[in-house]
Amino acid sequence: MMTGPIIRDQAAFVVELEKFSGPLDLLLHLIKEDEVDITDLPIAKIADQFLSVIQDLGLNQAADYLEMAARLLRIKAQMLLPRRLGDDEWEDPRAELVRRLLEYQQIRELVDWLGHAADVRAERFGRGYEAPPPDAPPAPLQIDLNDLLAAAERVIALIPEPMLHRVVPRPLDVEGATAKINALIAEREQFGWSDIVGRGATIVDVLSAFIALLELAKRSSVTLSQPEPFGPMVITRATPREAA
C-alpha cells in the first residue's frame, strides 16, 4: 500500500528530467520562461527557481544538476560581496556561466536546424537499404602453374629449419638406488654420500639415490646426520630396535 505513491513519484521524476537534456537546458528554459536578459542574469532568482525545480525532480539521481546548483549558489554568494564603485578590476562572477549559456543556446539552435534537416531527409527514400559492401574483393588471379610453383618455392625457402629437440624419458631408478644402499647397509654400519654415488654420477643417479635415501630414512632403515654445517653427510645403519 505504501509503495504505490513512491513508485509513481519516481516515474514522474524520470519523465520530467527527460524533458531537459541537461542543467544548461533547464537553465535556458527558466530564463526563457522568466523573459529575463541572459547577459544580465538575475542570478538569485534563477538559482532559487533552479533549486526548487531539481528538488521537485528528485536530487539523488542528478549529479550534473547538483553541480550546476552548487555553481549557481556560489555565483549568488559572490554577487553579494560588496564592491567599490568604479572598480575596474571587478570581474562579473556570472561571466563564465553566461558564456556557457550562450554557447549552449547556439547548440540548441543548431539542434533545431539539424533535427529539421533530418526530418526532411527522412521523407525521401533511396534505393532499398543494403549493408555496406565489404571492401571490394580482389581481382581474380591470373597465374599459371609455373608461377605458383615458383611462389611456393620462395615461400618454402623462407621457412627456417625447425629446431627439434628429442625428449628422452629418463625415469629415476629409485629401486636400483635403494638396492645399492641396502647392500651398503648390509656391508657397513656407517658410510658417506660419496659411497652411494660415485664420481661420474649423472643427475638422474643423484636424484634417484637422494630419494631412495630419504625413503629409507623415513622407514627408519637408516639415520642421517651431518656433523658440521656443509660437512659430508653421514649415513648410519639403524639399530634393529629402531628399525622395528
Next chain:
Amino acid sequence: MQPLAKLLEAALFAASRPLTLEELASLDPTAGEQAVRAALAALRSAYTEDHGVELTEIAEGWQFLTRREYAETIERAQFALRPRRLSPAALETLAIIAYRQPVGRLEVDEIRGVDSGAVMDKLVERGLIEVVTRGEGLGRPLLYGSTPGFLEILGLKDLEDLPRLEELSVALRRPTPVDEPE
C-alpha cells in the same frame, strides 16, 4: 540523353548509396571529370517535376531519392520506413562534433553540461561520428569527427551545407557581454 548520362543514370539506379564524382567518373575512363559533371547536371534537370524521384547531391555524392510528397503514402504501405529520429541529446552531441571537429569527449561534456560518453558511443555505433585523431593533451584523448553517414542522414551535400554560426540568431558573443546595453 547522351550515352554518358544514361550510363550514370543506370549506375545511380543500381547503387543503394550516394556515389561520389570519382566513382561515377571511373565508369568511363575516357570521359573527363568535366563531362561527368555536365552529364550529371543534364540528368538532374531531366528528373524534373515529371518524375517521382529526383537526383540529389548528398554526402559528397549523388543519389536518386523519392520526392518528399510521397513519403507518407509509401510509408503507410510499408514499402519503406523512415529511419528512427535522433534524440535531442544525440543531436546536441552531433552539432558540437560537427562544428568543433576534431573534438574530444571532455569538450563535448563541458559544452553540454552533462556526461556524453554513452551518447557518443551510440553515434559511433550508428556510423555518424568516428575517431579521427588523438589530441595532444594529457593521455592523448581520442578526437572525434563527423562521417559521410552524418551528411547522409541530414541530407547535406557536405559540411559547408551546415548553417554558418554567424547566420544563427544567437551568435557567440564575447565572454563579458554583461556591460553591453541590450
